[in-house]
Amino acid sequence: MRAKQQRLYINIDHVATVRQARRGAEPDPIEAATVCETAGADGITAHLREDRRHIQDADIERLKKSVRTYFNLEMACVAEMLEIARAVQPQQVTLVPERREEVTTEGGLDILSDPPRIRNAIEALTDAGIRVSLFIDPTRAAVEQSKKLGVPAVELHTGTYSHQSGSGAPLDALRDAARRGVDLGLAIHAGHGLTVRNVGPVAAIPEIEELNIGHSIISRAVFIGLDGAVKEMREAMRAARSS
Numbered sequence: 001m002r003a004k005q006q007r008l009y010i011n012i013d014h015v016a017t018v019r020q021a022r023r024g025a026e027p028d029p030i031e032a033a034t035v036c037e038t039a040g041a042d043g044i045t046a047h048l049r050e051d052r053r054h055i056q057d058a059d060i061e062r063l064k065k066s067v068r069t070y071f072n073l074e075m076a077c078v079a080e081m082l083e084i085a086r087a088v089q090p091q092q093v094t095l096v097p098e099r100r101e102e103v104t105t106e107g108g109l110d111i112l113s114d115p116p117r118i119r120n121a122i123e124a125l126t127d128a129g130i131r132v133s134l135f136i137d138p139t140r141a142a143v144e145q146s147k148k149l150g151v152p153a154v155e156l157h158t159g160t161y162s163h164q165s166g167s168g169a170p171l172d173a174l175r176d177a178a179r180r181g182v183d184l185g186l187a188i189h190a191g192h193g194l195t196v197r198n199v200g201p202v203a204a205i206p207e208i209e210e211l212n213i214g215h216s217i218i219s220r221a222v223f224i225g226l227d228g229a230v231k232e233m234r235e236a237m238r239a240a241r242s243s
Helices: 013-020 029-039 057-066 079-088 115-127 140-149 159-163 169-183 199-203 215-224 226-242
Strands: 007-011 043-047 071-075 092-095 131-136 153-157 187-191 208-213
Touching: 007 226, 013 029, 013 043, 013 215, 029 043, 029 057, 029 226, 043 057, 057 071, 057 079, 071 079, 079 115, 092 115, 115 131, 115 140, 131 140, 140 153, 140 169, 153 169, 153 208, 159 169, 169 187, 169 199, 199 208, 199 226, 208 215, 215 226
Parallel strands: 007 043, 007 208, 043 071, 071 092, 092 131, 131 153, 153 187, 187 208
Antiparallel strands: none
16 A cells, blocks of 8 residues: 655754754754755654753753644653653654664664563553654564554664665565555554665655655755755655656
8 A cells, every 4th residue: 555645754863963062052953843844844753862962851842842743752662761752742752772882773673572661661652642653673573563562653674775785685674564564554654774865765665654864864954955955855755656
């Protein structure tokens, strides 16, 4: 089943990364979110990490007040973050893995070794009226376990695909996981490492209804502006979707 229009959510973490390099006020990730929405983004994603290396608590509170489209908060499955999410009330929380020593997220959330911990987090967020998605590796086992845990959506980790040739087994895995997820009634999202150059084959997967993209858009904005970078990515997605 092909979604009528594939959504584009912009992850603004790296705007905050630049700001935190000087611990100042600029560039402002909230202002960046507004530019992205005006340029056609369907939603804004931000990851509040435990070490607060980029996005800060105040950013999350301001984003909740200012985002006009849809606010997706990425966070680790820990008590501190659950408490923050229940207080801020984003429309969606995506539970992601997190290690202090990693540069960026390195893979999908482990939802197989300790299901009760994940289920308790999902229930706490759902009870607070927050939609929950799980950031998972593109495997049938992870998709099927997500369904058992009771979430309405999953985000497939595209890092392996992005770091390899852009085709072959990693792309086949994304296609298979997306089909299996839709068969089970899950909404399918995807993201990590996607760029204008490699987004096409992923955007063309009919079951994927939403892409979360951040670093490549913020990087591209250095050269063509944030408005132009969002529109460029949107056009690459549209072209792949319609071909």
